[in-house]
Amino acid sequence: MSYKFDESQPIYLQLIEIFKTNIANGTWKAGEKIDSVRNLALDFAVNPNTVQRALVELENIGLAYSQRTSGRFITQNQELTRNLKHEMAENKTRDFVKQMQAIDIEQKAILDLVQRCLSLEE
Amino acid sequence: MSYKFDESQPIYLQLIEIFKTNIANGTWKAGEKIDSVRNLALDFAVNPNTVQRALVELENIGLAYSQRTSGRFITQNQELTRNLKHEMAENKTRDFVKQMQAIDIEQKAILDLVQRCLSLEE
DNA sequence: ATTATTGTATTAATCTATTAATACAAGATG
DNA sequence: CATCTTGTATTAATAGATTAATACAATAAT
Numbered sequence: 667m668s669y670k671f672d673e674s675q676p677i678y679l680q681l682i683e684i685f686k687t688n689i690a691n692g693t694w695k696a697g698e699k700i701d702s703v704r705n706l707a708l709d710f711a712v713n714p715n716t717v718q719r720a721l722v723e724l725e726n727i728g729l730a731y732s733q734r735t736s737g738r739f740i741t742q743n744q745e746l747t748r749n750l751k752h753e754m755a756e757n758k759t760r761d762f763v764k765q766m767q768a769i770d771i772e773q774k775a776i777l778d779l780v781q782r783c784l785s786l787e788e
Numbered sequence: 789m790s791y792k793f794d795e796s797q798p799i800y801l802q803l804i805e806i807f808k809t810n811i812a813n814g815t816w817k818a819g820e821k822i823d824s825v826r827n828l829a830l831d832f833a834v835n836p837n838t839v840q841r842a843l844v845e846l847e848n849i850g851l852a853y854s855q856r857t858s859g860r861f862i863t864q865n866q867e868l869t870r871n872l873k874h875e876m877a878e879n880k881t882r883d884f885v886k887q888m889q890a891i892d893i894e895q896k897a898i899l900d901l902v903q904r905c906l907s908l909e910e
Numbered sequence: 911a912t913t914a915t916t917g918t919a920t921t922a923a924t925c926t927a928t929t930a931a932t933a934c935a936a937g938a939t940g
Numbered sequence: 941c942a943t944c945t946t947g948t949a950t951t952a953a954t955a956g957a958t959t960a961a962t963a964c965a966a967t968a969a970t
Contacts, residue, residue, distance in 0.1 A: 676957055679796050690891035702916065713959050718918075735916045735967040755893050759901040762884040769812035771877050773906050779881040780902055784895050798927055824946065835929050840948080857937040857946045914969075920962085929954070939944070 677712055681720035689729055689740060690751040700730065700738045799834055803842035811851055811862060812873040818866045821859050822852065 671677050688694040700706070703721065707714040721738060724730040728746055732738040741747065766776045793799050810816040822828070825843065829836040843860060846852040850868055854860040863869065888898045 674797055674801050676796065678957080687890050692892060703918090704916085715960085716958065719958095721917095732917060733967095734918085734965075737916060751891055751893075754891050755888060755897075755901060756905075758884060758887050759898075759905050762880060763902065763905045765880050766877060768809050769873055769876050770814060771873075775877075776881075776906065777899070777902060779877060780885065780899060783878075783881050783885045784898065800927080825948090826945090837930085838928065841927095843947095854947060855937090856935075856948085859946060912970080914967100916967080917965090919964080922960085924957100924959070926957080927955085930952080932950085932952105934949080935947090937944105937946075940942085 671712075678716050678719040678723070681710065681712075681717060682723050685720060685724055686729070686750060686754065689747050690754050694740050696740055696744045696747045697742045698740050700740065702737060793834075800838050800841040800845075803832065803834070803839060804845050807842060807846055808851070808872060808876065811869050812876050816862050818862055818869045819864045820862050822861060824859060 671680050685694070694700065700721075701709070703714050703717050706717045706721075710717065721730060721732075725732065728743070729741055729750065730738055731741060763776065766779075771779075793802050807816070816822065822843075823831070825836050825839050828839045828843075832839065843852065843854075847854065850865070851863055851872065852860055853863060885898065888901075893901070
């Protein structure tokens with residue numbers, strides 16, 4: 667694995683984002699077992715406590731649960747994982763539009779930019 | 789003024805973003821004088837050193853310059869301020885699209901979301 | 911039964927962002 | 941000339957994120 671972390675943000679927050687992304691895009695499926703804290707820490711080359719902190723957050727929002735000795739799992743609740751994807755998509759869109767409007771980009775120009783960016787990848 | 793800062797990122801980085809936004813959207817025009825470090829610090833309710841740090845960054849990328857005792861100014865170079873707007877717009881678009889693709893949203897869905905978000909504000 | 915692996919908890923150390931308190935230099939202002 | 945306002949620099953203190961080194965509890969694996 668081995669990610670590059672952004673220096674401008676705490677690693678545990680970036681881990682949360684990565685984990686949520688894994689759930690949203692189906693890399694981590696509902697009910698599936700997650701790799702152990704220690705292994706994840708090795709993969710991401712960070713301290714186990716940092717991973718632990720991010721995973722506890724994931725539990726707090728109901729996306730995962732842990733079983734003391736058998737490991738940690740993604741929630742069985744497929745409703746939740748599906749919602750996550752939509753929520754993330756809508757939040758990111760809202761943020762994006764807000765930022766574009768803050769620098770005074772017109773509606774049509776926003777759509778054009780997105781379209782152009784998408785068409786670069788076909 | 790008085791902004792709410794995000795706890796997930798250093799304030800000086802958020803200040804840089806705010807200042808760049810001010811330039812990009814024309815709030816701070818090319819050649820104009822900026823408020824003093826001390827006043828900005830009061831406005832944003834942060835330490836003068838934090839403002840100073842952000843402003844030095846602004847100078848490093850050529851968007852501002854300081855005159856020892858008369859104050860600090862936005863660059864006279866209108867080319868630069870115009871470019872800033874375009875660069876920011878393109879970067880934000882690229883980031884946005886990347887994030888949306890990371891959570892497995894299809895091209896058409898991305899455009900739909902943006903369009904829906906924009907139409908909510910007319 | 912023993913061992914290995916799991917999550918969890920604790921405590922100290924380190925590093926960095928921020929605050930805070932100043933001081934200095936230089937030009938503008940009165 | 942004296943004072944005020946600039947930007948700038950320095951140093952110490954504080955707060956929070958991260959690392960580090962362990963230890964414990966419970967259960968799965970052997």
